[in-house]
Amino acid sequence: MGKFVGDWNDQLKGYNRNIRLFLLTSVLANIGMGIFMVIYNYYIRELGFSDQMNGRVIAMQALASAMALLPAGLMSDKFGRRRIIMIGALFAATSLLLRAVLAGEFLLLAMAFATGLFMAFIQVSSIPLLAENSTEKERVHLFSFNFALIMVANVIGNALGGTLTDLFHVFFRLSMLESVRITLLIGSLIFFIALLPILKINEEHKKRVQKTGASSLGRLFTTHRSSLKWIGLFAIANVLIGFGSGLVIPYLNLYFSDRFEISNSLVGIILSLGQAMTAVAFMIGPSVVKRFGEVKAVVMLQLASLPFLLLTAYTETLWLAVIGFLFRQALMNAGNPIQMALMMRTVDDSMKGLANSVGQMVFQLGWAVMGPVSTSIVMIYGAYYGYAYVFTITAFLYLLGSTYFYVVFRKINENKEEQKAA
Numbered sequence: 001m002g003k004f005v006g007d008w009n010d011q012l013k014g015y016n017r018n019i020r021l022f023l024l025t026s027v028l029a030n031i032g033m034g035i036f037m038v039i040y041n042y043y044i045r046e047l048g049f050s051d052q053m054n055g056r057v058i059a060m061q062a063l064a065s066a067m068a069l070l071p072a073g074l075m076s077d078k079f080g081r082r083r084i085i086m087i088g089a090l091f092a093a094t095s096l097l098l099r100a101v102l103a104g105e106f107l108l109l110a111m112a113f114a115t116g117l118f119m120a121f122i123q124v125s126s127i128p129l130l131a132e133n134s135t136e137k138e139r140v141h142l143f144s145f146n147f148a149l150i151m152v153a154n155v156i157g158n159a160l161g162g163t164l165t166d167l168f169h170v171f172f173r174l175s176m177l178e179s180v181r182i183t184l185l186i187g188s189l190i191f192f193i194a195l196l197p198i199l200k201i202n203e204e205h206k207k208r209v210q211k212t213g214a215s216s217l218g219r220l221f222t223t224h225r226s227s228l229k230w231i232g233l234f235a236i237a238n239v240l241i242g243f244g245s246g247l248v249i250p251y252l253n254l255y256f257s258d259r260f261e262i263s264n265s266l267v268g269i270i271l272s273l274g275q276a277m278t279a280v281a282f283m284i285g286p287s288v289v290k291r292f293g294e295v296k297a298v299v300m301l302q303l304a305s306l307p308f309l310l311l312t313a314y315t316e317t318l319w320l321a322v323i324g325f326l327f328r329q330a331l332m333n334a335g336n337p338i339q340m341a342l343m344m345r346t347v348d349d350s351m352k353g354l355a356n357s358v359g360q361m362v363f364q365l366g367w368a369v370m371g372p373v374s375t376s377i378v379m380i381y382g383a384y385y386g387y388a389y390v391f392t393i394t395a396f397l398y399l400l401g402s403t404y405f406y407v408v409f410r411k412i413n414e415n416k417e418e419q420k421a422a
Helices: 002-013 017-046 051-078 080-101 104-131 136-170 178-194 196-200 217-223 225-260 264-292 292-316 318-334 335-344 347-422
Strands: none
Touching: 017 080, 017 104, 017 136, 017 178, 017 196, 017 264, 051 080, 051 104, 051 225, 051 347, 080 104, 080 178, 080 196, 104 136, 104 292, 104 318, 104 335, 104 347, 136 264, 136 335, 178 196, 196 217, 225 264, 225 318, 225 335, 225 347, 264 292, 264 318, 264 335, 292 318, 292 335, 292 347, 318 335, 335 347
């Protein structure tokens, strides 16, 4: 245990000022987003729309991200990470503010599209910014710590989202719609505050894209064929996981409230516990990598989550559903920073933004396609069998994605071990 704590302490002391500022931005933005995402489904219900509208909103946001991620990645490689993150955060915060006050169907869909579009700017530049401000030795720990902080921020946001809504409704006797709306406005305000640390990041102005490199799509396919190959292989793994995730993750709050008829506060607490468990798993991830290697660590963590996913799918007991949710959430997500570090190590520096954008794009595509499918299945088969079916389909897709990842990427670890031996 002492070695574990000492290892993390040494890593944290080595991070530079840019990393610390970005991590602060990440925490604030994800607290705001955590408040927003745990409550927004209820906001749509309170406006009088059906759950199919929830599916359309999720799909619209994910579709916008999928469309924007590739050009955002290319712009990030060309113009710099800080500038793209700043633009994305400013407009994403504005879209969240508007979503909290608008009520028309077209406007809700339009603002969901805007959120997805500009969040893509942040998503695609974050990992490359961290990679460029760290050494290869630091990256697994850094990415794990970044994801853990995101989870902790989501814990705070999820807990605040449910609790504030019930507080305004019960103690201040506001209508549920007004309570939800005020909570959403608080979330968007915190997201705006996250802009301040970005302004202090001092990014080196270096020419990332050489004329013979990724400066044009035509040259891209001739100069970095090896990197493009790896990007494509990672994308296939992400699309399988993304399709499974898109069936379940956006609707976990509705799953708990529909199947077990519990309060908004309790739903927020449960989702917060899930994020807390994931944060712990992220911190343990580097230790798993040291013992088994990157590829085996990712696959082992993902496969270990499947029994808990199926437990959540079929149980009618709340505490069993919570246990299944907590362990699935932690184990499935714990492999994400490990996979990110592997991808950043595999591709050329000038294509890190593109690599991240393609991976995020296909993942968001899964959410865009499967969101309406999930809500339709639940509406047809009800709160028990509907969720049981979509969770089971997700388990199959996760199994397929994990198997593919192991078969394709185990050679990377084998080659790395051979190089060390040589």
